Amino acid sequence: MRILILNCRGYSIYFRLFDWSTRTVLARGDVDRIELGDSCITMEVPGHDPYHLESDCPTFGAGVALIISALTHPLEGPLQRVEQITAVGHRVAHGGEQFSASIPIDGEVISAVRSFEELAPLHIPANLAGIEGALEVLPDIPHVAVFDSAFHQTMPLHAYLYPLPWEWYEKHGVRRYGFHGASHCYAARRGAALLERKPAQCNLVTIHIGNGLSLCAVEGGRSIDTSMGLTPLEGTMMGTRCGSIDPGIPPFIMQEEQLTARDMERILNQRSGATGITGMKLERPAVLERAINGDERCLMAIDMQAYSIKKHIGGYIAALGRVDALVFSTASGEGEWIVREKALAGMEIFGIRLDRERNRAARSVDREERISADGSPVAVYVIPTEEEMVYAEEVAAVMNGTGLMTCP
Numbered sequence: 001m002r003i004l005i006l007n008c009r010g011y012s013i014y015f016r017l018f019d020w021s022t023r024t025v026l027a028r029g030d031v032d033r034i035e036l037g038d039s040c041i042t043m044e045v046p047g048h049d050p051y052h053l054e055s056d057c058p059t060f061g062a063g064v065a066l067i068i069s070a071l072t073h074p075l076e077g078p079l080q081r082v083e084q085i086t087a088v089g090h091r092v093a094h095g096g097e098q099f100s101a102s103i104p105i106d107g108e109v110i111s112a113v114r115s116f117e118e119l120a121p122l123h124i125p126a127n128l129a130g131i132e133g134a135l136e137v138l139p140d141i142p143h144v145a146v147f148d149s150a151f152h153q154t155m156p157l158h159a160y161l162y163p164l165p166w167e168w169y170e171k172h173g174v175r176r177y178g179f180h181g182a183s184h185c186y187a188a189r190r191g192a193a194l195l196e197r198k199p200a201q202c203n204l205v206t207i208h209i210g211n212g213l214s215l216c217a218v219e220g221g222r223s224i225d226t227s228m229g230l231t232p233l234e235g236t237m238m239g240t241r242c243g244s245i246d247p248g249i250p251p252f253i254m255q256e257e258q259l260t261a262r263d264m265e266r267i268l269n270q271r272s273g274a275t276g277i278t279g280m281k282l283e284r285p286a287v288l289e290r291a292i293n294g295d296e297r298c299l300m301a302i303d304m305q306a307y308s309i310k311k312h313i314g315g316y317i318a319a320l321g322r323v324d325a326l327v328f329s330t331a332s333g334e335g336e337w338i339v340r341e342k343a344l345a346g347m348e349i350f351g352i353r354l355d356r357e358r359n360r361a362a363r364s365v366d367r368e369e370r371i372s373a374d375g376s377p378v379a380v381y382v383i384p385t386e387e388e389m390v391y392a393e394e395v396a397a398v399m400n401g402t403g404l405m406t407c408p
Contacts, residue, residue, distance in 0.1 A: 001399070002026070002084050004071075005391045006064070007091040008130025009123065011036050013063045016388040017071060017078065017085075020396050026078040027071055028388075031063040039063070043070050051076045060126070061133030068137060087142045089395035090131050091182070091387070093123035093232070095147030097173050102150065102394040105131060105143040113145065119231045120179075122269055146394040151181030154222040159319075162230075176234075178226035180208040182390035183329060184216040190383050191327040192221070194368065203320045205313055207328045208385065209336055211239035211284050215309065217316035225319055227312050233268055236308040237301070239284055242272035243308060274301040288335025306342035313343070317350050325379040326352065334363030336382075340371070344380065351377030 001020040006013055011034045017027040029043030029051070039057035044050055051070060057063040071077045071085075079085070090105065094116040103109060110131065117124040135143060152160075160176040161169065168174040187206040192199040199221030206216045213236045217225040227235030237243040250264050259267075275281045278297040282290070290298035317323050328340055337360045344354045353376035362369040362382045372380035 001086045001396065002079070003087050003089060003392045003395050004067075004085050005089045005091070005388045005395070006067075006130050006134060007388070007391075008060060008126045010126055013060065013067065013130060014388075015067050016392075018388075018392045020086075020392060029067075029070070031057060031066055033057070034060055034063045039066075041066050041070055043076070045076065045078050048076055059133060060129040061136045064130070064134045064137045082138070085138065085141060087144060087395050087399055088134055088138060089144045089146055089391045090127065090134070091148065091391060092127045092131075092145045093120040093148045093179060094177065095145075095149045096177070097175070099145070099147050100150055100153040102144055102146045102398050104398060105135070105145050109145055119177075121265065122232070142399065144395045144398045146182065146391045148179040148181045149177040151185045152176075152178030152216070152223045152226050155224055155226070159225045174230055176226070176229040178214070178216070178223065179228045179232050180212065180214045180216075181223075182387040182394075183208040183385045184214075184218065184223065184226070186386050186390050187327040187329060187383060188216075188218040188221060190368065191218075191325045191381060194370070194381055194383075195324055195379060197324075202324045203322050205316045205320070205323055205326050207309065207313075207326065209329050209339065212241070213238045213305070213309075215312045215316065217319050219320055225316060236312060237305045238273045239287075240270050240273050240275045240281070242268050242276070274298075274305070277301040277304065285335055288338060292335060292338055302339060303342060306339050309339070309343040310345075310347070313347070313352075314350065323350075323378050325381060328380070328382045329385040330362075330365045330382050334365075337362065340380075340382070352380065353377075354380060 003018045003020050005016045013031045015029055016025060019026050027043055027045045029041060031039065031041045033039045034057045040052065040054045042050065042052050055066055057066055068082055072079045072082055092113055096116050098112055110128065113124060113128060162174060164174060184206045188199060188204055191204045192202045195202060204218040206218055208214050212232060215227045216223050233241050235243050253259065254264050274287050278287065278301055287298050287301060291302040330336060340359055341356065344352055353373040355371055355373040359371040362371050365384050369382045370379060371382055
């Protein structure tokens with residue numbers, strides 16, 4: 001079984017092709033600047049030199065077609081023909097209450113996902129464009145939607161309800177859903193493995209770090225709380241998103257600045273977080289590098305984010321009662337050591353003892369590291385996130401008639 005995973009975001013598609021019979025990666029890469037002009041594809045195939053081609057992609061369908069062309073390239077591709085692809089898995093940011101597990105995609109699923117667009121405006125449009133483009137290019141094989149929010153469907157009622165009018169929940173589904181589910185699921189599995197225990201025997205706090213950032217309290221392999229909420233806006237401060245703020249701020253500023261609800265939504269999603277504090281829309285590695293080199297505004301943004309992470313970790317320790325390990329992802333690169341160092345400073349009272357030198361040395365995005373001090377009651381790990389592996393597992397499970405997104 002060969003499974004193609006597509007992660008469509010913004011104006012790009014990240015893809016990975018698995019041979020599921022051997023759990024190996026046959027190819028990985030991305031298509032950049034879809035719809036913007038100057039589009040290009042980059043692909044890595046084991047045993048081959050990196051493949052790069054500039055080709056205009058006015059639509060996501062054209063981007064998927066370019067991926068298929070690269071995968072079946074007679075010299076550079078791992079496939080001889082497109083029919084060797086068994087199924088396609090699509091990352092979808094939001095599943096609402098309607099989708100608590102991965103599901104084959106049809107017209108009804110697409111319509112339902114479209115109804116969640118207001119809840120994840122930075123993600124759902126690209127997710128849908130990728131799905132519809134892929135269905136055009138690969139119409140004769142199964143396509144599976146894998147939902148970021150599915151892993152968090154095990155949260156108890158008291159954790160996912162908001163203290164708002166009950167009818168908002170009944171009528172509009174206003175509740176905490178959570179996101180980055182595949183990343184948290186993978187981190188929980190690897191955390192348990194590194195502890196040499198079964199997931200059911202572990203209590204963990206997992207921290208997904210990237211332009212978006214979220215934490216999850218994992219009890220016995222199940223999500224019992226997470227920092228993001230109805231939308232990906234809630235929780236810690238992020239690259240362009242504000243995270244949790246006083247809910248009175250938006251109506252106050254809307255009145256003072258004569259802003260519409262749409263204006264405010266765009267500001268909170270695209271002009272806040274580190275972008276708002278620094279006044280610059282920088283990629284996360286650039287913010288980290290500038291902070292490390294002493295840029296005051298970037299350092300302030302990192303201090304604010306680390307403080308928010310610290311508070312969430314403390315809250316989840318209280319919710320879990322016992323924590324065996326913290327598991328950080330490394331998706332953003334080597335500069336993340338400064339965030340971990342600041343977030344975990346002074347946490348010894350919780351049994352968290354960071355080894356400063358190990359933490360600063362843990363800069364690889366390809367290697368798992370333990371960064372806690374010897375004898376620390378709570379282990380701290382840094383791992384490369386492998387969300388695509390979870391997506392592929394989900395597709396294989398659906399093809400076999402089961403659901404997954406758990407840590408068995």
